[in-house]
Amino acid sequence: MNLTPIEPDILPLALTAVAERLEPGSVAAAAFARVAAIADELEVPQDTPDHRRAARALVDRAGMTAIDAVPATAFSWDGRAVRTRSEASVLIHEVAHWLIAPPDRRALPDFGLGAGPETGRIAEANAARCVDNAVREKEELLASLLGILFEAALGQPAIRAFIEQNWLEAWDRPAAADQFAMAAQALSDRGLIDGGGLPALLQDGKAATAAISIRNSGQASADTSTMADAGPSLGK
Secondary structure, three states, X not given: OOOOXXXXXXXXXXXXXXXXXXXOOOHHHHHHHHHHOOHHHOOOOOOOHHHXXXXXXXXXXXXXXXXXXXXXXXXXXXXXXXXXXXXXXHHHHHHHHHHHOOHHHHHOHHHHOOOOOOOOOHHHHHHOOOOOHHXXXXXXXXXXXXXXXXXXHOOOOHHHHHHHOOOOOOOXXXXXXXHHHHHHHHHHHOOOEOOOOOEHHHOOHHHHHHHHHHHHXXXXXXXXXXXOOOOOOOOO
């Protein structure tokens, strides 16, 4: 849900304002440039058959087991497999969650975060939740940005998700740039994106996934910094 809609004529100004507050040469600046470069794709069709095929291929590249079913019949991620009859951006977001979650929580419905908006068996997913709000919010933030960077790299209109998930909320104040910089650096620290903001999984799938699993096994418990007040909408 958009907290504050960004009109198309304001978008260039908002993107420039945030970009100017990011440290030149930083991973945050590089990642932001990837999103800003596709600002003119706001009206490009989304969730096309090609987009869904690319999202499904990303599931395979990550090494996730897939089930050809809608999440509403059970869970988006049931602890063993992801249900793939979702919009392309939703499926990409689930891949991002899988990469971010430590290995032990990959065995839980919806990664132990509680029910996501696509999940049908809500009570069971919530019963499996095993993290506090700080961890949940942190992982939702990182999954949001990683999913957007995947979309951008796959040639999908990521600018829509970027706006809808409120990354430009408070664009005229330091909060938006600060939060983006924090999230981009956290993804970089976990080995999930490179210095240019490109998701590591798109560089060398199997090797990157193995490295991510090792890194995340000890990262999640320590990486729970507080989010800024203004920022992306949460919810898997």
